[in-house]
Amino acid sequence: MPQMNLAEALIDGLIWSLRADPRATIIGRGIAGHGPEHAAEDRLKQEFGSRIIDPPTSEAAVAQLGTGAAMAGARPFVHYGTAVFAYEAWNQFINEAANIHYMSNGQLSAPVTFHLFHGIRGGGGPQHSGSPYAMYANNPGLEIVLPTSPRDAKGLMRSAMASNNPTIVIQNAQLLGLTEDVPAEDYSIPFGKAVVKRDGRDVSVIACSRSVIDALEAADILEKEGLSVEVVDIRTLAPLDVDTIVASVEKTGRMVAVDETYEICGVASELIASVVTRAFSALKTQPVRVGRPMTPVPFSPPLEAAVNPGTQKIVDACRRACKR
Amino acid sequence: MNKALKNAGGASVDGRLLLSMHRTMLRIRHFEETIRRLAASGAVPGLVHLCAGQEATNVGIIAALEDRDFIASHHRGHGHCIAKGAPVEGLMAEILGKASGMCGGRSGSMHVIDMERGNLGTNGIVGGGIPLAAGAALAARARGSDDVCVCFFGDGALNQGLLHECMNMAAIWKLAVVFVCENNGYGEFTAIDDVTAGPSLPGRGEVFGIPSEMIDGMDVQAVYAAARKAVDYARAGHGPSFIICNTWRFGGHHVGDKQEYKDDEETRAWRLRDPLLRSAKALSAAGIVSEEAIAQMEQDAISEMAALADGVRNGSEPAAQTLLEHVYG
Ligand SMILES: Cc1ncc(C[n+]2csc(CCOP(=O)(O)OP(=O)(O)O)c2C)c(N)n1
Ligand SMILES: [Mg+2]
Numbered sequence: 001m002p003q004m005n006l007a008e009a010l011i012d013g014l015i016w017s018l019r020a021d022p023r024a025t026i027i028g029r030g031i032a033g034h035g036p037e038h039a040a041e042d043r044l045k046q047e048f049g050s051r052i053i054d055p056p057t058s059e060a061a062v063a064q065l066g067t068g069a070a071m072a073g074a075r076p077f078v079h080y081g082t083a084v085f086a087y088e089a090w091n092q093f094i095n096e097a098a099n100i101h102y103m104s105n106g107q108l109s110a111p112v113t114f115h116l117f118h119g120i121r122g123g124g125g126p127q128h129s130g131s132p133y134a135m136y137a138n139n140p141g142l143e144i145v146l147p148t149s150p151r152d153a154k155g156l157m158r159s160a161m162a163s164n165n166p167t168i169v170i171q172n173a174q175l176l177g178l179t180e181d182v183p184a185e186d187y188s189i190p191f192g193k194a195v196v197k198r199d200g201r202d203v204s205v206i207a208c209s210r211s212v213i214d215a216l217e218a219a220d221i222l223e224k225e226g227l228s229v230e231v232v233d234i235r236t237l238a239p240l241d242v243d244t245i246v247a248s249v250e251k252t253g254r255m256v257a258v259d260e261t262y263e264i265c266g267v268a269s270e271l272i273a274s275v276v277t278r279a280f281s282a283l284k285t286q287p288v289r290v291g292r293p294m295t296p297v298p299f300s301p302p303l304e305a306a307v308n309p310g311t312q313k314i315v316d317a318c319r320r321a322c323k324r
Numbered sequence: 325m326n327k328a329l330k331n332a333g334g335a336s337v338d339g340r341l342l343l344s345m346h347r348t349m350l351r352i353r354h355f356e357e358t359i360r361r362l363a364a365s366g367a368v369p370g371l372v373h374l375c376a377g378q379e380a381t382n383v384g385i386i387a388a389l390e391d392r393d394f395i396a397s398h399h400r401g402h403g404h405c406i407a408k409g410a411p412v413e414g415l416m417a418e419i420l421g422k423a424s425g426m427c428g429g430r431s432g433s434m435h436v437i438d439m440e441r442g443n444l445g446t447n448g449i450v451g452g453g454i455p456l457a458a459g460a461a462l463a464a465r466a467r468g469s470d471d472v473c474v475c476f477f478g479d480g481a482l483n484q485g486l487l488h489e490c491m492n493m494a495a496i497w498k499l500a501v502v503f504v505c506e507n508n509g510y511g512e513f514t515a516i517d518d519v520t521a522g523p524s525l526p527g528r529g530e531v532f533g534i535p536s537e538m539i540d541g542m543d544v545q546a547v548y549a550a551a552r553k554a555v556d557y558a559r560a561g562h563g564p565s566f567i568i569c570n571t572w573r574f575g576g577h578h579v580g581d582k583q584e585y586k587d588d589e590e591t592r593a594w595r596l597r598d599p600l601l602r603s604a605k606a607l608s609a610a611g612i613v614s615e616e617a618i619a620q621m622e623q624d625a626i627s628e629m630a631a632l633a634d635g636v637r638n639g640s641e642p643a644a645q646t647l648l649e650h651v652y653g
Contacts, residue, residue, distance in 0.1 A: 029514075056483035056519035057450045057511055084449075088484075123370020123421070125432040127448035295651050299432030300421035300642045301369050307647065 001181040006171070007037035009150035009182050011044050013157030014077065016186045018048050021075055024161055026052040027066055028079025033117060037176045063089035063114065067097040067166065070112040075161060083116035083170060084130040097166035098141030109164045117173035119210055119260050120297055120308050129297035129304075131209075133170050134261035137237050137270070143167040143191055144237040146209040148175060150182045152235060155189030162188065172210035172260070192239035196248060200230030203254040203321050206245050206271045208234045211258045211290075211309060218314035229318055237267060245271065246279045253284035254321040258314050263291035288317040337545050339612040345387050345544050346603045346618070349379035350625040352403040353600060355412055356575075358629040359402065359419055363579040367637050369421050372433045375403040377574035380599035381506045383407045384547025385474055385567070388555045394442040394460045394473040396453030399434050400506070400573070401446030404476055409441045413632050422639040429642040430650070442471075450511075451477060451484035454503070458490045461499035461558075472558045474502045474551075480511025482520055482528065491564065495532040498563035502554045503529065505568045506541065512577050513585045529566030541569025542597040545606065572597070 004012060011032060018024045026048065032040035045052060055062045059080065066078040080086045086093065093114065100110040118131040133144050143165050147153035153171070160167040197212060198219050205215040212233040219229035232248050234240060249255045255275055257268035268289045275287065290309045298304055337345075356374040363372050375382060382403030386395065389408075397404040405415055410426065418425030419433045426436055434448035444460060447453040457475030464471040481487055482505060494501045505525070509516055522528070529536030535557065539550045547569055554565035572594035576583045583591075604618050613621075 054514060054518065057480045058483045058485065060485060088449075121370075123368075123432060125370065125435060125448065126430070127435060127452075128370075293648065295648050296430075298430045298642070298647065299369060299435075300423075300429035302641045302644065303429070303647055304369075306644055 002184050003179055004150045004154075004182040005037055005040070005177050005179045006147065006150045006153050007032035007040040007176040009154040010147070010157050011040045012182070013154035014161070015044055015047060017158055017161035018051060020186070021161070023073060024051070024075040024077065025069070026077050026079070027055055027062060028115070029054045030081055031079045031115065033173055033176050035173070035176060059085050059088035060092055063092035064096055066112045066114070067092060067100070067110045070110040070166070071100060071108050075111050077113045077115060077161060079115045081117060082128055083118040083132055084128055086114065086116055087130070087132070093136065093142065093166070093168070094139050098139050101165070102141060110166045111164050112166050113160045114166070114168045116168065116170040118170050119172040119174065120304060121173050122304070123299060123301070124297065125299035126296035131260045131292070133168065133237055134266045136168055137267070138265070141166065142238060145169045145191065146235065146237060147171050148209060148212040148233055148235070150178060150180050152189060154182055155187050156191075156235065158186070158188040159191055163191070175210060175213065178213070189235075191236045192241050194232055194234045194241035194244035196230060196244070197233050198229065198231040200252060201228040202252055203227065203256060203318050204230045204232060204248040204252045205256045205258060205314060205318065206232045206234065206248070207258045208237060208267060210260055211314070214309070214311045215258060215314050217311045218318060221311070221315050222318055225324070227318060227322055227324065234271070240274065242274045242278065246275055246282070249275050250279055250282040253282060255283060255287040256290065256314065256317040256321050257287060258290040258309055258317065260292060260309060262294055263289060264294055266291045285321050285323060288321045290314060290317045336606070337548050339610060341387065341548070342545065342603060342607060343612055345383045345548065346600070346607060347621055347625070348383045348407055349544065349600055349603065350622050351412070351628065352379045352382060352406050354625040354629040355402060355406060355416070358633050359416065360575065360579055362420065362633060362637065367420055368579070370432060371578040372419060373400040373578050374575045375400045375573065377594070377598070378506055378508060378541070378571045379403055380544035380547050380603070381504070381541040381569040381571050384544040385476070385502070385504055385551040387548050388551035389472060389474065392442060393471050394444055394457065396444040396457035396460070396473065396475045397446045398450070398453055398477050398481070399446060399448055400478065401436065401476070402433065405436055405438060405443060405446065408438065408443045410436070410438050410443065412629065413636060416632055416636045417639055420636055420639070421641070422636060423642040424639050428646070451481040451486045453477060454481065454487050454490050458494050458499055458501050461494065461501045462497065464500060465497070470500065470559045470561070472500045472502065472555050474504055476504050476506060478511060479505060479507040479509065479516045479520065481505070482525065488528070491529060491532045491534060491566070494564040495534050498561060500558035500561070501564045502551065502558055503534075503564060503566040505566070506571055507568050508571050508573045510577070510585070515585070525568050526566065534564050534566050536566035536568070538568040538570065541571035542599045542602060544599055544603050
């Protein structure tokens, strides 16, 4: 099995998608980012150069162009780079793409994939560190995919490109270098299937995106203190696999929800609500929420670190949930 | 190839003004060089975009403004801040995220705001400053003032719908805005011609009835002359103008970009058009100052900026308890 980093795996998933479906096209460049993994994009350019276009900086129009193309039978993959640039296309994501199927009474769908890099990346400051997926999740009609490993990235990308719905594939740019063995052949991973990344007995950490990696690190630290932490990666926020989450919390009896979006109306809040409203009696202790505090992301490195819901905050939250 | 015009002769300005513009350009050049070194040594968080090569567009435009006038800048904005009078130590400290930075280390290079000097800020979003500038001009009109507002943006922003929407509004309401496009031929790693249609960039302003011209942005005198006209026109209540300054960034899109997408010949040709060489030559040719004095000015700029680096670098970080300050006013 070849080793791939997450960027290479994403590209591999895209390549399989373009091979499988002649309607698939690419709008955008820098799909593997502009960091050390950027060269992963070369394979895509070599095999499918004629199906890639490099758009001007016109995010709103590009989003809706992608949506229109999708409505008319194409399967565009639209790359934005830093997620905040897609704020320019808010209406196009939310009010157009997401509503098309419903408004047409099912006549039409908009199978467009939007690809974004989110999150605190080091010196991004208030305008380049946004993690908009909780805001997207507040709108029906969009599928939201958050790959955290190379294997998942490839299989989920394949499903995104095959999906009939507008789909947002959004990942923390700092995960692009994660490396593991990835099957060389074509495969997909279905949406709505969370995965238990680590088995544990004492507390369930339910997480997505970057926070999954931090939670696994926190679990290692807590293991040395004798706490057994289960880590669940939701993988897709919409659809959300509540069954797997609830099953984990029923097993451990304690819950920490952690995610990089804001604490208020963020992903962690929704995760807790979905457990509390379905399995309240399974909880032995009050669930703990870890998210970004309600401040723009500051530029200064120490202040930036203070808003990041990283490993240490997860460790502390698990101790609280377990009354340690 | 860039849609650049060859220099069309160049207007001449008052000797004292030229001297002061030259000095400001030198200070910007060496400020940027100091930032480049700091960034290369890992002292600058995130990505930093330098304006070396574009000093004439920064300085020539802002020299035509009064202190009370406004500017809105973009991600390549240190030169605008300095030309508008920003304290260089505070600016450098902001770029390093320090507590003594102009925005307390919250904003970094891409969001420096300096209201004391009418600077609505550098901006991390392509085209972000354009509506802010139009808004500032609207506010000036509402308070019965003839303050002028300049917005700077790159060629990349030419294709943002917001620019055209704002040009339309500025024209119908005769807002005192000067739209200044610093056309350095590339938006990130993409050449302007690959993403920008049409035979005429000024045409993009002319369709709204906005006086529009394309000038040599490497010639500070030509830039000043165009700005003088546009600023006077705006202040007199006639409305917006559009100036496209053809220029070149000597460095990459950000520090660390190796510029493999640029043609070496083109780079060499633009290097010869360095705006500092040009104004130095004009100063000595006109006998305004001696070549020795010009060299001394450059030494002074180098010393001024280099002397700041260590102090700023060792400055204190913002305190953790300030984190939630200023989220609401
Ligand atoms: C809305 C938005 N889209 C994309 C970006 C990413 N980006 C940063 S700078 C840049 C290129 C800007 O080019 P230009 O306007 O020509 O300015 P230059 O960098 O050449 O000075 C892009 C696309 C952004 N900051 N904002
Ligand atoms: Mg440019």
